[in-house]
Amino acid sequence: MAILDILKLPDPRLKEVSEPVVSFDDALRAFIADLEETRLAGPAAVGIAAPQVGHPQRIVILDVSSRPKTPNHGHLVLVNPEIVHWEGYATGREGCLSVPDYTGNVIRATHIRLKAQDADGRESEFEMEGFEARAVQHELDHLDGLLFVDRVVSRRTDLYRRKVYKT
Amino acid sequence: MSDWNMLTLVGADRPGIVARLTRELYQLGCNLGEASMIRLGGSFTIMLMVGGDRSADEIRAALTPAVQEMGLRLHLDPVHGGLHQHLVPNLQVRVAGADRAGIVADVTEILAGHGFNVLELESDVAGDQERPIYIMNIQGYCGETLEVLEGALAPLGERGVSVDVSPVDVMIG
Numbered sequence: 001m002a003i004l005d006i007l008k009l010p011d012p013r014l015k016e017v018s019e020p021v022v023s024f025d026d027a028l029r030a031f032i033a034d035l036e037e038t039r040l041a042g043p044a045a046v047g048i049a050a051p052q053v054g055h056p057q058r059i060v061i062l063d064v065s066s067r068p069k070t071p072n073h074g075h076l077v078l079v080n081p082e083i084v085h086w087e088g089y090a091t092g093r094e095g096c097l098s099v100p101d102y103t104g105n106v107i108r109a110t111h112i113r114l115k116a117q118d119a120d121g122r123e124s125e126f127e128m129e130g131f132e133a134r135a136v137q138h139e140l141d142h143l144d145g146l147l148f149v150d151r152v153v154s155r156r157t158d159l160y161r162r163k164v165y166k167t
Numbered sequence: 168m169s170d171w172n173m174l175t176l177v178g179a180d181r182p183g184i185v186a187r188l189t190r191e192l193y194q195l196g197c198n199l200g201e202a203s204m205i206r207l208g209g210s211f212t213i214m215l216m217v218g219g220d221r222s223a224d225e226i227r228a229a230l231t232p233a234v235q236e237m238g239l240r241l242h243l244d245p246v247h248g249g250l251h252q253h254l255v256p257n258l259q260v261r262v263a264g265a266d267r268a269g270i271v272a273d274v275t276e277i278l279a280g281h282g283f284n285v286l287e288l289e290s291d292v293a294g295d296q297e298r299p300i301y302i303m304n305i306q307g308y309c310g311e312t313l314e315v316l317e318g319a320l321a322p323l324g325e326r327g328v329s330v331d332v333s334p335v336d337v338m339i340g
Contacts, residue, residue, distance in 0.1 A: 062340075
């Protein structure tokens with residue numbers, strides 16, 4: 001087990017698209033253990049993605065279960081995750097281990113359906129909402145080389161956006 | 168001498184204000200820090216942290232030609248404390264109602280009475296000329312619970328101002 005270094009903006013590796021996991025072996029499980037130790041060692045992060053430690057594979061750890069009154073699926077290791085359905089949107093404030101001392105408002109889907117494998121390659125599907133759905137969208141962005149700072153909106157912008165009606 | 172100057176600038180809005188000023192500041196060897204720049208009414212307003220070894224007088228002198236050309240008003244204050252002093256809000260208060268004098272004072276007095284620290288406040292006047300609506304959004308930090316604040320603000324509802332208190336959830340991932 002080891003605590004890994006977290007890459008910080010503007011490290012170009014954070015902008016890379018990660019590769020799917022193909023081997024569900026001991027090396028993968030050892031890496032996941034390190035990734036979890038790294039998540040727990042830092043400031044209270046509910047999630048972490050493999051590329052944040054310079055490991056460009058499609059792996060995410062997520063756990064929002066410590067938050068009161070938050071619907072959640074407990075501690076999740078998500079390998080090759082994919083969002084297959086989105087619904088609704090809301091603005092919420094986000095921060096990131098890779099962008100210290102900054103928080104900003106981001107629009108995310110409020111309900112999603114997610115397909116993912118676990119550390120042994122077994123497939124599952126999850127219905128997520130609210131805070132957990134937000135967290136997983138934030139982490140999945142990392143797998144595609146996107147940071148929340150790429151999506152920050154001002155509340156004013158959001159307000160005006162809602163008033164635009166298509167004719 | 169303090170490391171930072173808080174530069175305040177106001178003037179009729181037009182394209183190019185930010186570009187011109189920040190270029191001048193860069194050429195003077197200054198660094199820019201946190202800033203709030205926004206158009207309010209027809210004016211463009213800037214609050215900008217300017218760092219570096221330059222004194223307020225040097226900054227003023229360097230900006231004077233641009234300020235005069237563009238018809239701006241400039242003010243500088245040496246400030247202590249640098250960057251990375253962010254406080255994260257935990258509560259948001261949204262206020263809307265028929266525009267009348269005193270809404271802001273009414274709301275913020277109640278908040279202040281509960282130790283609410285306003286970190287950000289923005290407001291707009293919307294609606295039409297005959298019936299303007301005042302809309303305000305406050306984000307801040309308060310040690311008391313959402314329910315306590317809601318209770319304290321409830322009397323405003325009876326006076327035609329809708330007030331909504333909601334948590335600001337910060338998701339760190």
